[in-house]
Amino acid sequence: MSATGVKPVLEVRDLTVSLPAGADRPHAVEKVSFTVNPGEIVCLVGESGSGKSVIAFTVMGLLAKALKPTSGEILLEGENVLAANEDRLRELRCTRMSMIFQEPMTALNPVMSCGEQIDEVLSTHTQLDAGERRAKILAILGRVKLPEPERIYASYPHQLSGGQRQRIMIAMALVLDPVLLIADEPTTALDVTTQAEILKLIAELQAGQGTGVLFITHDFGVVAEIAHRVAVLRWGQLVEMGPTEQILSRPGHGYTKMLISSVPSITPQHRGVRKDGITVLRTEKLGKTYSGKAFFQKARVVKAAIDVDLDIRKGETLGIVGESGSGKSTVARCIARLIDPTEGKVFLGDTEIATMSVGKLRPHRRKVQIVFQDPYRSMNPRITVGEFIIEGPMNFGLRKEEALARARKLMETVRLDPNSLDRYPHQFSGGQRQRICIARALAMEPELLIADEAVSALDVSVQKQVLELLDEIRQRLNLAVLFITHDLRVAAQICDYVAVMSKGRVVEYGSAEQVFGAPRDDYTKALFAAAPGRHWEFGKFATA
Amino acid sequence: MSTITEEVIDSASIAAASTKRRPLWQVAIRNPSVIIGGTILLIMVLIAALAPFLGTVDPTRIDPAARNKKPGTEITFRLDDGQTAKRVAIMGTDSLGRDVYSRVIYGTRVSLAVGIAVALIAVAIGTVIGLISGYIRWADGIIMRIMDGLMAIPGILLAIALVSIWRTGLITVIFAIVVPDVPRVVRLVRSIVLTVREEPYVEGAISVGTPTWVLMFRHILPNTIAPLIVQGTFLAAAAILVEAALSFLGIGIPPEIPSWGNIMAEGRTLFRVFPHNILYPGIFLALTVLAINIMGDGLRDTLDPKMSKKV
Amino acid sequence: MLDFIVRRLIAIVPVLTVVAVFVFLMLRLTPGDPAAVIAGDNATSDQIDDIRAKLGLNEPLWTQFAIWISSILQGDFGESYFFKKTVAELIAQRVEPTLALATCTLIFAVSVSVPVGVLAAYRQGSMFDRVVMGFSVLGFSVPGFVIGYCLIYVFAIELGWLPVQGYTRIGVNFWGFLERMVLPSLTLSVGFIALISRITRASVLEVLNEDYIRTARAKGLSNRVVLMRHALRNAAVPILTVIGLGIAILIGGAVITESVFGLPGLGRLTVEAVLSRDFPTIQTVILMFSVVYVVINLLIDISYTLFDPRIRY
Numbered sequence A: 001m002s003a004t005g006v007k008p009v010l011e012v013r014d015l016t017v018s019l020p021a022g023a024d025r026p027h028a029v030e031k032v033s034f035t036v037n038p039g040e041i042v043c044l045v046g047e048s049g050s051g052k053s054v055i056a057f058t059v060m061g062l063l064a065k066a067l068k069p070t071s072g073e074i075l076l077e078g079e080n081v082l083a084a085n086e087d088r089l090r091e092l093r094c095t096r097m098s099m100i101f102q103e104p105m106t107a108l109n110p111v112m113s114c115g116e117q118i119d120e121v122l123s124t125h126t127q128l129d130a131g132e133r134r135a136k137i138l139a140i141l142g143r144v145k146l147p148e149p150e151r152i153y154a155s156y157p158h159q160l161s162g163g164q165r166q167r168i169m170i171a172m173a174l175v176l177d178p179v180l181l182i183a184d185e186p187t188t189a190l191d192v193t194t195q196a197e198i199l200k201l202i203a204e205l206q207a208g209q210g211t212g213v214l215f216i217t218h219d220f221g222v223v224a225e226i227a228h229r230v231a232v233l234r235w236g237q238l239v240e241m242g243p244t245e246q247i248l249s250r251p252g253h254g255y256t257k258m259l260i261s262s263v264p265s266i267t268p269q270h271r272g273v274r275k276d277g278i279t280v281l282r283t284e285k286l287g288k289t290y291s292g293k294a295f296f297q298k299a300r301v302v303k304a305a306i307d308v309d310l311d312i313r314k315g316e317t318l319g320i321v322g323e324s325g326s327g328k329s330t331v332a333r334c335i336a337r338l339i340d341p342t343e344g345k346v347f348l349g350d351t352e353i354a355t356m357s358v359g360k361l362r363p364h365r366r367k368v369q370i371v372f373q374d375p376y377r378s379m380n381p382r383i384t385v386g387e388f389i390i391e392g393p394m395n396f397g398l399r400k401e402e403a404l405a406r407a408r409k410l411m412e413t414v415r416l417d418p419n420s421l422d423r424y425p426h427q428f429s430g431g432q433r434q435r436i437c438i439a440r441a442l443a444m445e446p447e448l449l450i451a452d453e454a455v456s457a458l459d460v461s462v463q464k465q466v467l468e469l470l471d472e473i474r475q476r477l478n479l480a481v482l483f484i485t486h487d488l489r490v491a492a493q494i495c496d497y498v499a500v501m502s503k504g505r506v507v508e509y510g511s512a513e514q515v516f517g518a519p520r521d522d523y524t525k526a527l528f529a530a531a532p533g534r535h536w537e538f539g540k541f542a543t544a
Numbered sequence B: 001m002s003t004i005t006e007e008v009i010d011s012a013s014i015a016a017a018s019t020k021r022r023p024l025w026q027v028a029i030r031n032p033s034v035i036i037g038g039t040i041l042l043i044m045v046l047i048a049a050l051a052p053f054l055g056t057v058d059p060t061r062i063d064p065a066a067r068n069k070k071p072g073t074e075i076t077f078r079l080d081d082g083q084t085a086k087r088v089a090i091m092g093t094d095s096l097g098r099d100v101y102s103r104v105i106y107g108t109r110v111s112l113a114v115g116i117a118v119a120l121i122a123v124a125i126g127t128v129i130g131l132i133s134g135y136i137r138w139a140d141g142i143i144m145r146i147m148d149g150l151m152a153i154p155g156i157l158l159a160i161a162l163v164s165i166w167r168t169g170l171i172t173v174i175f176a177i178v179v180p181d182v183p184r185v186v187r188l189v190r191s192i193v194l195t196v197r198e199e200p201y202v203e204g205a206i207s208v209g210t211p212t213w214v215l216m217f218r219h220i221l222p223n224t225i226a227p228l229i230v231q232g233t234f235l236a237a238a239a240i241l242v243e244a245a246l247s248f249l250g251i252g253i254p255p256e257i258p259s260w261g262n263i264m265a266e267g268r269t270l271f272r273v274f275p276h277n278i279l280y281p282g283i284f285l286a287l288t289v290l291a292i293n294i295m296g297d298g299l300r301d302t303l304d305p306k307m308s309k310k311v
Numbered sequence C: 001m002l003d004f005i006v007r008r009l010i011a012i013v014p015v016l017t018v019v020a021v022f023v024f025l026m027l028r029l030t031p032g033d034p035a036a037v038i039a040g041d042n043a044t045s046d047q048i049d050d051i052r053a054k055l056g057l058n059e060p061l062w063t064q065f066a067i068w069i070s071s072i073l074q075g076d077f078g079e080s081y082f083f084k085k086t087v088a089e090l091i092a093q094r095v096e097p098t099l100a101l102a103t104c105t106l107i108f109a110v111s112v113s114v115p116v117g118v119l120a121a122y123r124q125g126s127m128f129d130r131v132v133m134g135f136s137v138l139g140f141s142v143p144g145f146v147i148g149y150c151l152i153y154v155f156a157i158e159l160g161w162l163p164v165q166g167y168t169r170i171g172v173n174f175w176g177f178l179e180r181m182v183l184p185s186l187t188l189s190v191g192f193i194a195l196i197s198r199i200t201r202a203s204v205l206e207v208l209n210e211d212y213i214r215t216a217r218a219k220g221l222s223n224r225v226v227l228m229r230h231a232l233r234n235a236a237v238p239i240l241t242v243i244g245l246g247i248a249i250l251i252g253g254a255v256i257t258e259s260v261f262g263l264p265g266l267g268r269l270t271v272e273a274v275l276s277r278d279f280p281t282i283q284t285v286i287l288m289f290s291v292v293y294v295v296i297n298l299l300i301d302i303s304y305t306l307f308d309p310r311i312r313y
Helices: A052-060 A086-092 A114-125 A130-143 A149-154 A162-174 A192-209 A220-226 A244-249 A254-262 A328-335 A358-365 A385-395 A400-413 A418-422 A430-443 A460-477 A488-494 A512-517 A522-530 B011-018 B024-028 B032-049 B100-135 B137-151 B155-165 B170-196 B200-207 B212-220 B222-248 B260-267 B276-303 B305-310 C002-029 C034-039 C045-055 C061-073 C087-122 C127-141 C144-158 C174-208 C211-218 C223-261 C266-275 C279-307
Strands: A010-018 A027-036 A041-045 A068-076 A097-100 A180-184 A212-217 A229-234 A237-243 A279-292 A300-313 A317-321 A343-348 A368-371 A448-452 A480-485 A497-502 A505-511 B073-078 B084-089
Touching: A010 A052, A027 A041, A027 A052, A027 A068, A027 A212, A041 A052, A041 A192, A041 A220, A052 A068, A052 A097, A052 A180, A052 A212, A097 A162, A114 A130, A114 A149, A114 A162, A114 C223, A130 A149, A130 A162, A162 A192, A180 A192, A192 A212, A192 A220, A192 A522, A212 A220, A220 A244, A229 A244, A229 A254, A237 A244, A237 A254, A254 A460, A279 A328, A279 A480, A300 A317, A300 A328, A300 A480, A300 A497, A300 A505, A317 A328, A317 A488, A328 A448, A328 A480, A368 A430, A368 B200, A385 A400, A385 A418, A385 A430, A400 A418, A400 A430, A430 A448, A430 A460, A448 A460, A460 A480, A460 A488, A480 A488, A488 A512, A497 A512, A497 A522, A505 A512, A505 A522, B024 B276, B032 B100, B032 B276, B100 B137, B100 B170, B100 B212, B100 B222, B100 B260, B100 B276, B137 B170, B137 C002, B155 B170, B155 B222, B155 C002, B155 C223, B155 C266, B155 C279, B170 B212, B170 B222, B200 B212, B212 B222, B222 B260, B222 B276, B222 C127, B222 C144, B222 C223, B260 B276, B276 C127, B276 C144, C002 C034, C002 C061, C002 C279, C034 C045, C034 C279, C045 C061, C087 C127, C087 C174, C087 C223, C087 C266, C087 C279, C127 C174, C144 C174, C144 C223, C174 C223, C211 C223, C223 C266, C223 C279, C266 C279
Parallel strands: A027 A237, A041 A212, A041 A229, A097 A180, A180 A212, A317 A480, A317 A497, A368 A448, A448 A480
Antiparallel strands: A010 A027, A010 A068, A229 A237, A279 A300, A279 A343, A497 A505, B073 B084
């Protein structure tokens, strides 16, 4: 597949990395081969557990001790790094190959200034004097488009935003013009607008210097945006590899097809909007202000939600989309009364619950149920799935046998084995746990179901199944659903109405078709413009 | 689309994935540190329980004729019925002619009693206060100020202060050691409560209308058990040391009661000539505390791995 | 920065208030007439009446507290009827040995335990690491007085290298002072070294798992640079915290060590005061040690800003 006449910067041949004894499979990576040419961006795509990050760390020689490359070669400009000793690897790092990581918040040393941290690279690998180093650092800070390089040089990481920190990481990685850049999910932890800027920056810098990039991601949107070639991985094996256009539109392997068609489309489905349903939930000027009270300290006031007006009718899904810190989760938690709103009203049917005392609230709790983001922390590890589901109904007076019978039925509803009620949470996968959480919410026979980033932690194929399940349940039970997400694609597929939040306020609110089709607010427009791969219609394959 | 594949294989979670889930206590009792420490401790418990049957004589009996004998000396004991018996004092006698071996063996009872009592009482009181503090907002401020204040007084000094208030005795000593320990337990329990109540599964339980007390006992309290067992173990070890120190200084348990600290206190004056009065109880003391600490380390590594990263 | 220090200073007020209330209540919780307790066994009724008047014992409890705390704040700690001196004089007399002992111990213990802990973390699982961890458990378990007597027996009695007990003032004979400080400092160091080496090891190990350590390695830095420049500085805050908390162990240990080695310091004074039920002295010593402990920890808190820029302001 490699272009003729060009020597690849990275050539991975038959790489196998073994897992320690006792793991669920013998190899993290098995007989994987691919190349990265100069000036080329190669994406390694796969779901969690596919081994994509293991490959990246193997190339850098930064693999955890438990994992061992057992066979194959990794050639960096023809030199086998698997055979290189520790000293040689150190010489290569940052000079010939560099790496940037997923979490910019933790990847920088908090007690050293950013300038110092880049300076370390230069003083380790070059003979430049202090003045030359400083000039070089300020130049690269300018190249990664950080404002006021002088100020940034002296700043500590905690004084910068996530996007800025990732720019520092990129500056550090590219300051010595390496031939290979490995980017391990570098934008996954960032908001969508920041993500777009970082992707653009990487592409620009890489094209300018002819750097080969090995880009690890799980997101096909990012792939469509940036990749020249794509390698799809599953369970440590390379499923298929080819130019981006080919893989996305004419995938050869069933697994690739399944993955790509699981990516939700950013164009909302046309769903008949019924204006006739009964209003289940209405908020009026809902607001939440956090004030950090401390002795003799300036009171820090954070307005997490301001004047939020929403309403949801029976059988409808309202989505709240926004970036981190937009206040979308605050609104959800206020409605579920997991936190107390500081202003405004929340009507559940005709009952106002925002100011209701905890004691009076209890009977109304049944009506609003919530499913959380993290499937691993949503269930008490010490109690069985059965007990977990029947806890709520029994709180409201249902007898145990009836509650269990209901639980069995609900397990079928969420397509899980009803006989597994006596099992513990750790015996289930993340997707299964999310189904169990849905079953538990349904056991309360709620009027409103809140899904707070409920599919965000799931792999795309599992995400699709859970989304389909949620939508089916909504239709069948004529349920009102409040769906909180940062993922525009997910929102486009599941919501009837969408509210876009930014800095605590709802900036745009309307039917999904209208908001996605013709956004009016500048922020909404910017948000949609930043969605990676928005021009690509995933899953519409050309017939092979 | 047949199977759901979410096994996380990033390098960090390999270890977690590879261990099969087994009840924690089963993992704990297989830990070598727990086995070694537990075995020594079990022997100590047996010694305490069987003290009268281990060739001991009355540890409080004063015999002017047999004062300050070196270990291994054969001495004549006068028994209760007026008869005399010869036996070898394997650890010698003290300056009042009491048999050091018998005193050391009986001293095991005092030390273990203090250790266990302090750990249980401190954990019980601390858990109650910690739960209150972690759950009731307005009480939290007051309780934590008091706890911070108590923690500001160095532990042994606080115990000394408390001992000086009341008459010396076993109960006083136990109480005096419990008080400085309570704030530590309170802090532990409170921090667990504060962390766990933010967990989605607790919020989930709130939203299905679970009453507060059920929440507390079913979802929150079980999280404190493992850390409290670990903490209690270390508290017991420290308590035994503090009791010995107080008694050694002459401000602990009344001198007639045979405790390791008292035996050593008595041996101080003639230490240059008769070091055995300090050596033997010292060995027993160190061995017991070592056993408990080793067991505590093992328990912490297995029951509370998050804490083992910190300390 | 100043703001930060002021806030920290204000934060210790409630803590010290609780300590003061406790110390004040001590005497009131003792069975018997407080004035008679203070005066001791050989007091005349006139003396007792004097004390009662001075402490305002006929006033309500909170007035008594006000009288007591205001005299404390003016530096009047009362009078020891047992030692027949004012408590202030008594303490001034006894402070040097304790200060000397604590300083020697601190310097010795920290300079041993931090490097050892770092090395143990760096070579996690090695023979060295296991030996260090083993000694650390042992150090926690063997009481100070047993260690002290063992050291005396070996180095003073059997080998005769060092004097058995006693204290020489620094000003009088520096060499004699040093000679008499070696064994007590060593004794007191054992527990402290055990604690700090363990914490150092744990903190460094935790830092070594951080993402930024991985970044540092990805930069091609040598292991030594990663350890010294990146890991140790980040581990400094928890290590310092524990050194601060360890001061409590140091103070408690001083009480025992001074008794073993016959040092005429504050620790020995505490024990003597308890044995003779000399309450003004007990109260003052406890109050003083607590204030010292809190202030040292305050200073350590403030020093964090030198290591971690995030803590500033």
